[in-house]
Amino acid sequence: MKQIKFVAVILAAAFLCSCGSDKARLSGKIEGANKGDVVVKLLDINKMTVIDTLKLDAEGNYSCSVPVKPGDPEFVYVYYGANKVASLILQKGENVNVVSDSLGNYSVTGSPESELLCESEKAQAEFSAAVALYRSKLDGLNPSSAEALEIGSELYRNYVSYYRKRVLFVMENSKSLSTIPVLYENVGDLPVFSQHVDAIHFRNAYDSLVTVYPLSRYVKALDAEAARRENLLQLNNKASLANEIGFIDLDITGVDGKKISLSSVAENKKVVMVYFWASVMGEQKMFNQDVLKPVYKQFAPKGFEIYAVSLDTDKAAWATAVKAQEAGWVNVCDGLGTASPVISTYNVQKIPSLFFIIDGEVVTSTGVKDDASLRSFLSSKLK
DSSP: OHHHHHHHHHHHHHHHHHHHSSEEEEEEEETTOOSSEEEEEEEOSSOEEEEEEEEOOTTSEEEEEEEOBTTBOEEEEEEETTEEEEEEEEOTTOEEEEEEOTTSOEEEESOHHHHHHHHHHHHHHHHHHHHHHHHHHHTTSOTTSHHHHHHHHHHHHHHHHHHHHHHHHHHHTTTOTTHHHHHTOEETTEESSOSGGGHHHHHHHHHHHHHHOTTOHHHHHHHHHHHHHHHHHHHHHHHHHHHHHSSOOOEEEBTTSOEEEHHHHHTTOSEEEEEEEOTTSHHHHHHIIIIIHHHHHHHGGGTEEEEEEEOOSOHHHHHHHHHHHTOOSEEEEOSOGGGOHHHHHTTOOSSSEEEEEETTEEEOOOOOOSHHHHHHHHHHHOO
16 A cells, blocks of 8 residues: 555656646647658747757657746747648647648647637638739739739738738737737738738737736747837828928937927927937037037027937936036937937938938038038028
8 A cells, every 4th residue: 555655656746747847748640641750940039940850650640848938938830841730839838739731731739829820820821822813813914904903902802801800810819929920920922910000919919918928038029029110100100290390200308308399499490400419429529519519609599409319328327418518409318329219210320410400391411511511501591
């Protein structure tokens, strides 16, 4: 009796140890295959890494263990020859079984996330096949013919319908990592989520997923992509307003913590110099003191203003430098340094850099290179 109890304790300990291991167990079968290699690859954000190469047995079976960190599920892909035969999202402790054919059709059990991913990939494959069929029908047709226009219209209607279904998938499965590949999905050479407003879907997906998978590196990467798309959306919105005001607006925090828009400054000034600089660069502080201050003092009464955008990352140090200079013009800083969206907004290649807004319109070709040319330019515009 004691020996039986001892064996039971050993088995229980082994079971607990197995459940606690940072691995997922993967087993599979390639139907109709009895030889060859199965390659298991792991996705690491933007690259694939081979983690195992397995020999099929005589019945087409294979198995392996996949390391999975707690709270950070892995995207794992199985290949047989040149064909991908399974896409999986594996979590710690899962025992997953895959049945595939050699062409890439598969089913999966033992992993709810992988089952959703399988469902999603089937929908994508069906729509991709439909798009390929439409495009084959268009080959050789005159693009302006009635037949080509009808086929193109039908393709567009189907694309819109598919896009809406993908949005619905993301919303209905907001706590599933299977939504991430959907957001990055391409059909042919066209991203499904290609509109500027799709930034909203990326942000909403992140906000939901981070509550379930706060440690996931894929979720963290989604946060960065959402931020990038939000910046592009903001830039697009500003660009749409640029036609009304003659330039893309900026709205950045000043020394007192309040935001100051470029449009509010340009509204009341004939000439505004938008000036990109950094207080950490000593020569630029000297330029402010020795050149800009005298110029500003001379031309400010005639309708001249400087909108100085700092690309510093230490806002406290920047504010201290600005206050010490007692410059008088408008100083703003978002604290993002080279990651600031203002760099892409105005294509800032280097600092210091500047351009002018004159009577509400951007002027870049001014010939301003130094103190003398700056004074000459302002004298010609502010008479």
